[in-house]
Amino acid sequence: MFDPEVLVARLGGLARGVRLQEYGISRGQLSKAVRSGRLERLRPGVFATTGLCDAARDAARHGGALTCAHALRQHGVWVMTAQDGPPHVWLGRRGRAHAHVGCRCTSHYFRGRTAFGTVDVETALVHLYHCEGAESFFASFESAWRRGKLSRAARGRIGEALPAHARWMLAIARPDADSGLESLLRLRLHILGISLECQVVIIGVGKVDFVIGGRLILEADGRENHEAPDKRHKDLKRDAAASRLGYETLRFDYAQLIHDWASVQAAILGALRRLREHA
Numbered sequence: 001m002f003d004p005e006v007l008v009a010r011l012g013g014l015a016r017g018v019r020l021q022e023y024g025i026s027r028g029q030l031s032k033a034v035r036s037g038r039l040e041r042l043r044p045g046v047f048a049t050t051g052l053c054d055a056a057r058d059a060a061r062h063g064g065a066l067t068c069a070h071a072l073r074q075h076g077v078w079v080m081t082a083q084d085g086p087p088h089v090w091l092g093r094r095g096r097a098h099a100h101v102g103c104r105c106t107s108h109y110f111r112g113r114t115a116f117g118t119v120d121v122e123t124a125l126v127h128l129y130h131c132e133g134a135e136s137f138f139a140s141f142e143s144a145w146r147r148g149k150l151s152r153a154a155r156g157r158i159g160e161a162l163p164a165h166a167r168w169m170l171a172i173a174r175p176d177a178d179s180g181l182e183s184l185l186r187l188r189l190h191i192l193g194i195s196l197e198c199q200v201v202i203i204g205v206g207k208v209d210f211v212i213g214g215r216l217i218l219e220a221d222g223r224e225n226h227e228a229p230d231k232r233h234k235d236l237k238r239d240a241a242a243s244r245l246g247y248e249t250l251r252f253d254y255a256q257l258i259h260d261w262a263s264v265q266a267a268i269l270g271a272l273r274r275l276r277e278h279a
Contacts, residue, residue, distance in 0.1 A: 004033040005049060013052040014060050014116040017045045043098060046116070055087040060116045061100040064091040067108060068131045069140075071124040078143035078180035079128075080136045080258065090114045090127060121149045126161045138169050138187050139180035146175050174198065181220035181257050182209050188261065189268070205242045208249075216271050217242055217249040220257060248275070 002023050008015045017030060030047060033039040040048045042061050053074065059066040066074065068088035069081035086104035091097060092114040097107045110127055119127070121144050129137035141158070144150050150158075159170045172190060176199055177183045189196060189212075196210045196218070210218040221235070239249045248271055252264050 004029050004047075005038045008039060008047055009049050012117045013049045014042075014056065015047055016116075017047060020047065043100065056118050058087050058100070058103070058105060059089040059118075061098065062087075062089045062091075062103065062105040062107070063098040064089040064095055064107075065114045065116060066090075066118045067124050067127045069128060069136075071118045072121065072128065072140050072144070074118050075121050075124070075144070075149060076147060077121060077124075077140050077149065079140050080180065080184075081132065088127070088131060090119060090123075122154045122158055125158055129162060129166065134166060134169060135184055135187060137166075138173065139183040141169070142173050142175070142177040142183040143180050145173065146177055178209070179220060179222050181222055181252075181254060184257060185218065185220050185252070185264075186210070188265070192265070194268070194272075202242065202245070202247070204245060205238050205247075208238075208242075211247075212268075212272065213275055215247055215275055216268075217247050218268065219249065219251040221251055221253045 002025060004020065004025050007020060007023055007025065011019070017027070020030065021027075030039065034041050034047070037050065040050055040052075040057075042048050042057060046060055048057055048060060055070045056066045056074070065071075066087055067090040069079040069085070070087045072079050073083065086106050088106045088108055089097075090108050090110060093109055093111050095109065095114060097105070108127060108131065110130065112123075125137060125141055125144065128140055141150075145155070155170065159167050162170075169187070172187075177186070178199075186196065186198065194212060196212045198210055199207060200211045201207045202211075208217045209220055212218065219235070235251065239251065242249050250267055250271055256264050
């Protein structure tokens with residue numbers, strides 16, 4: 001005889017009552033598990049383990065599966081979207097959203113048949129493209145690839161699922177981007193027609209994010225650089241060493257790259273102008 005809590009956990013932390021009954025779990029057993037606090041009844045006929053994440057719980061209450069940025073974050077993939085944003089819920093083509101207390105969910109009616117839980121990385125990336133656009137998709141795609149979550153076959157299926165005009169991004173994607181910020185910076189420079197070298201090792205400096213024209217170093221600093229003074233000190237020493245070797249370094253943080261791209265672009269173009277003038 002299956003234990004209701006163990007069975008729901010093995011099914012991904014979420015299950016319909018009718019599915020559990022197929023395994024021999026009675027309604028009485030489910031009611032007892034709910035009364036004892038071992039399971040939670042999210043809505044009539046839908047049960048969850050108490051350790052399920054809030055976003056997936058809300059998605060099940062809403063009637064579908066967690067997708068887009070929330071799903072990718074659950075899989076450990078870098079996303080541009082703020083963590084406190086509303087959960088995005090895939091309801092399938094003809095799904096129905098259910099009203100629930102405190103609902104902030106965003107409903108998606110993308111094609112396909114959905115289920116409860118969190119969608120896989122491949123599906124979430126396709127949904128993310130349609131939801132947030134090219135830049136968000138590209139940064140998360142490279143992050144997922146670097147983390148070993150996308151096989152060659154999966155990358156091919158994602159390409160087939162994207163609109164034809166968007167597939168060029170997969171041709172320039174790389175599996176070695178250290179952060180989504182690097183991916184975002186490289187994509188935007190590619191659109192501007194600026195070619196660069198990625199993950200360059202400079203003797204006396206170390207590995208840098210990008211080099212343009214053999215003399216301009218670009219570094220994309222994530223949030224962690226502002227929370228760790230020792231990392232900031234190390235970066236300053238690297239910049240000084242690069243300057244001694246004749247390099248100019250431009251370093252941009254998360255806020256600049258995400259919220260103030262105009263100033264970042266102007267700084268890069270200005271630096272490239274100076275390099276050409278002194279060539």
